[in-house]
């Protein structure tokens with residue numbers, strides 16, 4: 001190769017050139033990187049899904065007479081990024097009379113989000129994933145769940161029972177809606 | 179530096195980098211050396227942008243358009259990323275052509291760079307196919323119809339039918355077409371492009387290193403050329419950004435509609451083939467779609483070899499051939515563009531397509547039903563009200579040729595012609611013929627029996643103008659209406675049955691504001707009100723358990739609009755609220771309740787004062 005020994009002058013010129021190229025290269029990369037970052041972080045600023053946070057009819061009052069929890073599926077319209085879906089199942093709830101009051105609790109386990117089941121024999125709720133047990137009022141009895149089952153707002157509208165369905169942050173001791 | 183040694187021992191990467199920057203460039207840093215670097219830059223950028231798009235795109239016939247509309251119109255910077263990717267293809271094609279021209283003109287495409295030349299040709303072709311496949315992915319009108327044409331060309335090749343079915347994934351374009359084209363566009367073709375651009379650079383450098391040995395003036399790549407390359411990239415990047423911003427990204431047309439007959443044009447880099455096709459019709463078509471492009475390709479690949487083989491004559495011949503080819507392509511492209519620009523019907527269709535695109539994308543902001551792209555139009559309020567109409571009204575009322583005959587037709591409901599025909603023969607099928615209402619006599623031109631009163635067309639026009647005025651229309655011929663009122667009150671005694679004060683009951687409906695949105699809303703809610711059709715009414719009541727106030731407002735406005743009348747949303751909402759109130763009021767509690775339901779004809783309608791009845795002269 002025809003370079004000879006690199007002299008100091010050459011070396012500093014070379015460094016300068018490389019640094020310059022680096023700067024220009026960063027500019028070129030930035031043209032894609034900046035909008036890419038804004039696109040990828042879009043969900044941090046704007047919700048991409050939305051459901052109805054209104055009360056959703058869950059059934060007739062007469063259905064929930066007893067103290068045995070009954071599981072109801074809740075249907076509502078939902079927007080999922082580019083789709084609008086009409087009347088899809090958005091979640092389910094356990095509904096029962098408890099101390100003469102109608103209560104509804106989300107079936108989503110506060111631990112890691114598995115579906116909570118009802119163990120009719122033991123008369124308590126159980127999450128099969130990591131064996132969390134909840135009493136009838138939703139309090140944790142044993143297991144890893146950091147808090148009791150999440151109560152949902154219930155309303156009676158004449159003969160109808162309506163529930164406001166919400167999701168809550170998982171794994172935290174306090175119940176915070178997401 | 180220790181970490182460099184550490185890395186060197188394990189990966190040899192630092193050495194590779196050093197060889198990369200210490201690569202000898204004969205002749206020193208020059209602008210003429212930049213094109214391969216620009217090709218590398220564009221290929222890399224296209225891949226990054228492509229990954230970003232792929233992260234937000236769903237390749238299915240039902241989701242493709244909706245997801246593209248979402249990423250383009252809703253996601254932050256989505257339009258910019260998509261636009262940059264779109265124009266990046268064009269930049270890549272232009273750069274590849276420029277490099278080819280450079281190689282041919284400097285004769286560098288000869289030994290030892292024949293494979294650089296061929297790789298660049300390959301990259302050009304792959305990029306064009308990338309553009310073609312990418313164009314299809316949004317599954318908008320442009321993509322769908324372009325795909326139809328391109329697949330049609332595939333079908334013309336020998337064994338083409340099978341080939342088309344394979345590319346398309348079946349007998350018809352659909353989900354499999356998109357997944358297959360997507361796989362080609364996002365995985366297969368980019369791999370090829372990368373391989374080709376690596377070939378261009380590596381083979382080019384080999385040749386350069388050889389030339390450097392014989393060159394007096396040599397500098398390392400890192401000492402200058404790299405900076406020049408970067409400068410060139412930045413220039414191209416700037417041009418791309420400017421184009422993207424200026425055009426606000428790439429157009430997205432309305433969702434694919436197999437019935438629309440959209441006039442698809444290929445991207446500019448295929449226009450020459452598109453135009454070429456027009457010269458070869460019928461059975462000759464394959465000449466344009468296959469023979470000529472095939473011959474072009476063969477000549478291009480062979481060019482450096484031909485050049486080397488035939489000495490001076492060969493040089494001139496090859497250069498001439500290449501020049502002619504380029505000129506031909508440019509000319510055909512120009513002709514195609516200018517003939518479209520001058521083609522009025524095409525321009526009209528294009529403008530219409532842009533409008534439709536805007537409409538569809540506006541509706542898409544609510545989310546598209548999972549049925550697929552065209553379902554976006556179900557977000558159109560007009561569509562929703564039509565659905566209501568079909569559900570509740572169409573069984574009895576005909577509209578635009580569809581629907582039952584049990585009740586008056588609503589096509590052009592309440593326009594002058596409609597009123598005219600109604601008075602002539604209220605018992606016709608079009609009006610009350612299908613109902614029990616038989617109380618009103620016909621008013622023919624020539625009386626058929628004693629009970630009928632004959633009126634001339636002229637008289638009837640006057641009468642209709644009066645009815646038009648009662649309807650609260652803005653464009654009333656006042657003189658004619660006054661004549662009509664005279665006929666109404668005296669000669670024809672219409673007022674024997676029809677009151678016109680908006681509250682009193684008669685044996686026929688009280689006609690003040692008839693046909694207005696307020697009237698229609700009241701009829702829908704409860705047509706058996708005494709000042710409407712009374713006990714005779716046959717139409718079912720549509721209480722607020724069947725139609726919400728909002729739906730009622732939409733429906734009433736929809737019906738009134740059938741005659742081209744303008745109804746504002748507020749007027750319709752007011753009408754619906756009033757109708758609901760009126761329907762809920764007890765029939766017996768006449769005065770107070772009926773006051774509320776008096777229709778309010780348009781305020782601007784000048785004739786109101788005249789029409790304001792002095793009841794029962």
Ligand code: FES
Nearest residue numbers: 109111112127130
């Ligand atoms: S998810 Fe329910 S216990 Fe872990």
